[in-house]
Amino acid sequence: MSNTEIITAQQPAFNIWKFLKEEFKPKGKWVTPFNMISLPIMFLGLVLIIIRFWKGIGSVTNLTQEVPWGIWIGFDVVTGVAFAGGAYVLTFMVYILNMKQYHSIVRVTVLNGFLAYVFYAGALLLDLGRPWNVINPIIGNSFGTSSVLFLVAWHFLLYMIAQLIEFSPTIAEWIGHRRAHKILSGMTLAAVIFGITLSTLHQSGLGALYLMAKDKIHPLWYSEFLPIMFFVSSIFAGLSMVIFEGSITYKVFSDQVTEKNHHSHHSIITGLSKICAVAMFAYLFLNVLVFVHGRHFHYLTTPMGRWYLVEMVGFVLIPMLLFFNSYRKKSIQLTKIAAVVTMVGIIVNRLNVTVIGFKWDAVSHYYPTWMEIVVTLAVIFTEIWIFRWVILRMPVLREPPTWAQNSH
Amino acid sequence: MGIDRRSFFQLLGVAGTTLALGKQALAKPSNDIGVEFVGMLIDTTRCVGCQTCEAACSESNHLAEQTGSPEPGKIRPLDETKFTVVNAYNTSKGEIYVKKQCMHCSQAACAAACLTKAMHKTEEGPVVWDGKKCMGCRYCMVSCPFEIPKFEYHSANPKIQKCTMCFERLVEGKIPACAENCPAEAIQFGTRRELLHEARKRIVENPDVYVDHIYGEHEAGGTGVLYLSSVPFNGLGFNTSLQKSSYPELSKGFLYGVPSVFVLWPALLLGLYEATKDNHVKTTENE
Numbered sequence: 001m002s003n004t005e006i007i008t009a010q011q012p013a014f015n016i017w018k019f020l021k022e023e024f025k026p027k028g029k030w031v032t033p034f035n036m037i038s039l040p041i042m043f044l045g046l047v048l049i050i051i052r053f054w055k056g057i058g059s060v061t062n063l064t065q066e067v068p069w070g071i072w073i074g075f076d077v078v079t080g081v082a083f084a085g086g087a088y089v090l091t092f093m094v095y096i097l098n099m100k101q102y103h104s105i106v107r108v109t110v111l112n113g114f115l116a117y118v119f120y121a122g123a124l125l126l127d128l129g130r131p132w133n134v135i136n137p138i139i140g141n142s143f144g145t146s147s148v149l150f151l152v153a154w155h156f157l158l159y160m161i162a163q164l165i166e167f168s169p170t171i172a173e174w175i176g177h178r179r180a181h182k183i184l185s186g187m188t189l190a191a192v193i194f195g196i197t198l199s200t201l202h203q204s205g206l207g208a209l210y211l212m213a214k215d216k217i218h219p220l221w222y223s224e225f226l227p228i229m230f231f232v233s234s235i236f237a238g239l240s241m242v243i244f245e246g247s248i249t250y251k252v253f254s255d256q257v258t259e260k261n262h263h264s265h266h267s268i269i270t271g272l273s274k275i276c277a278v279a280m281f282a283y284l285f286l287n288v289l290v291f292v293h294g295r296h297f298h299y300l301t302t303p304m305g306r307w308y309l310v311e312m313v314g315f316v317l318i319p320m321l322l323f324f325n326s327y328r329k330k331s332i333q334l335t336k337i338a339a340v341v342t343m344v345g346i347i348v349n350r351l352n353v354t355v356i357g358f359k360w361d362a363v364s365h366y367y368p369t370w371m372e373i374v375v376t377l378a379v380i381f382t383e384i385w386i387f388r389w390v391i392l393r394m395p396v397l398r399e400p401p402t403w404a405q406n407s408h
Numbered sequence: 409m410g411i412d413r414r415s416f417f418q419l420l421g422v423a424g425t426t427l428a429l430g431k432q433a434l435a436k437p438s439n440d441i442g443v444e445f446v447g448m449l450i451d452t453t454r455c456v457g458c459q460t461c462e463a464a465c466s467e468s469n470h471l472a473e474q475t476g477s478p479e480p481g482k483i484r485p486l487d488e489t490k491f492t493v494v495n496a497y498n499t500s501k502g503e504i505y506v507k508k509q510c511m512h513c514s515q516a517a518c519a520a521a522c523l524t525k526a527m528h529k530t531e532e533g534p535v536v537w538d539g540k541k542c543m544g545c546r547y548c549m550v551s552c553p554f555e556i557p558k559f560e561y562h563s564a565n566p567k568i569q570k571c572t573m574c575f576e577r578l579v580e581g582k583i584p585a586c587a588e589n590c591p592a593e594a595i596q597f598g599t600r601r602e603l604l605h606e607a608r609k610r611i612v613e614n615p616d617v618y619v620d621h622i623y624g625e626h627e628a629g630g631t632g633v634l635y636l637s638s639v640p641f642n643g644l645g646f647n648t649s650l651q652k653s654s655y656p657e658l659s660k661g662f663l664y665g666v667p668s669v670f671v672l673w674p675a676l677l678l679g680l681y682e683a684t685k686d687n688h689v690k691t692t693e694n695e
């Protein structure tokens with residue numbers, strides 16, 4: 001593409017505000033099953049959030065003085081961030097290891113990761129009793145540097161910026177800003193390296209949060225290796241999410257995807273299933289080591305012990321074998337099943353550490369209220385709405401405009 | 409994690425400002441200005457369960473008047489409106505009353521957990537909370553091994569509530585309200601060293617009365633509040649399986665590992681990138 005072409009291609013009459021105004025209008029049908037289900041829940045969630053800020057956290061949650069963190073932390077944040085791990089694993093594969101065959105799903109994965117962080121950090125604000133002070137550990141008037149949560153908070157913020165930079169060339173392509181596209185594309189590698197480092201630390205950091213709760217978490221789930229467990233499991237949690245989300249996106253937004261990418265998606269999913277299987281093998285091995293080393297055999301006969309076995313066999317060993325098998329047979333269907341089982345397993349694991357196994361021996365247990373669940377669903381649905389909005393407008397799934405393709 | 413303080417600071421120097429995250433991972437066992445931590449010695453053999461301390465505490469901290477009285481088999485928990493409670497326990501030596509409140513750990517888990525330093529160990533010894541800094545994340549509650557900090561769940565402007573060892577009174581030169589008003593002299597206020605000395609003296613002078621255990625001398629790395637008892641402490645609602653080292657110690661390894669990851673990872677990733685980039689070029693050339 002020559003310089004003169006670029007200059008003439010930029011229409012002089014192009015008005016960015018007019019363009020944005022057009023783009024913010026809704027596209028597509030309004031009356032769809034997804035809209036009909038999600039809209040009432042989002043509205044109800046909003047009402048509950050207003051009540052929560054008006055009457056206090058206790059008015060909508062079942063949290064107690066003994067169990068101060070419920071599903072808004074244990075599911076929304078801790079589990080959600082594990083699922084968002086696909087972004088750092090994929091950027092590692094594509095930008096660091098130069099595995100170009102996975103390039104076509106990088107954008108959608110990074111977008112998913114970015115939105116996940118934005119919304120889970122948002123969900124975190126709902127759980128803060130004094131959210132107006134959330135800026136304190138950032139602006140520097142009170143650095144609690146001895147806190148793992150301080151590290152996690154900073155990493156969330158920095159990683160969101162890194163992911164935004166990774167995604168920004170797509171935004172530049174959308175509004176047709178070539179200079180910005182060139183500059184932002186040049187920042188990708190740095191953002192990726194920074195992002196992977198941050199992810200390593202805060203994925204494990206979420207496990208490290210619970211290190212001081214040594215006497216409160218069931219010994220089968222508590223160990224000094226919690227950070228490593230959380231990190232290793234985030235690899236296959238994230239990739240399972242990529243497989244699961246990809247299989248839906250490629251169907252729902254089928255018209256956006258080129259024939260070539262539709263075709264390559266199969267080999268991508270098979271490749272990911274192999275990585276999942278190996279990561280899960282490492283995770284299972286680590287768990288066996290920790291279990292034997294901790295001499296926890298006598299717990300196995302207790303109800304919690306049987307629950308532990310269900311998790312390890314049903315949600316780690318079996319999906320691991322499914323992944324191995326699906327890779328050998330190149331079966332997409334089997335991979336999808338394995339991904340779903342793995343995701344359920346990750347939810348089970350994170351809730352076991354944060355909610356189910358937390359104060360497991362207490363007289364009264366914490367169960368989420370229906371209101372906590374509705375707010376959680378509202379957060380997820382809002383995220384999907386934004387995701388759909390972006391997919392329908394920006395070149396995430398579809399090919400970038402021709403002028404942008406050389407810079408990759 | 410095999411990294412000591414010295415090499416940690418060496419790494420810190422190498423890595424610059426981003427690495428400041430792992431710094432000051434622990435509160436020190438004594439403070440910088442060399443003043444000894446104060447604390448309280450609670451002698452359960454002297455306590456008569458009169459609840460004067462509860463009343464004095466409520467008055468001093470402007471809390472609602474407390475209800476209920478100590479009854480064996482019925483535990484009255486601490487909550488956001490009760491900074492101290494007295495519970496009764498049936499033991500081999502009859503009914504024993506135990507006053508419960510914040511332990512004011514020497515290396516407090518809640519303070520190490522706080523990402524805004526709202527909860528902090530003062531130089532004098534009490535662990536106190538600063539509402540201007542707190543964001544209400546309740547990580548202090550998750551971390552405290554004694555489950556002391558309480559949260560106002562039904563307030564739009566919630567506070568973390570717990571015993572402050574009457575820090576405001578200490579600043580005025582007074583002693584904590586409970587210690588001042590105890591008619592049975594069951595609560596003694598002083599520096600932690602004096603109190604340990606006194607506790608040991610009582611055990612040595614009355615070996616038939618006390619069990620040879622000062623609760624809080626080593627529990628959770630040492631606490632500001634110390635207890636004496638005539639029966640083993642696990643019969644009095646104390647958690648005797650708490651670790652002897654401090655709780656912030658548990659996340660120290662992780663925090664000290666952070667700088668190494670921050671130094672090593674980017675270098676490793678860049679190296680991998682360079683290595684695989686060449687491979688890629690070669691294969692395309694071969695094609």
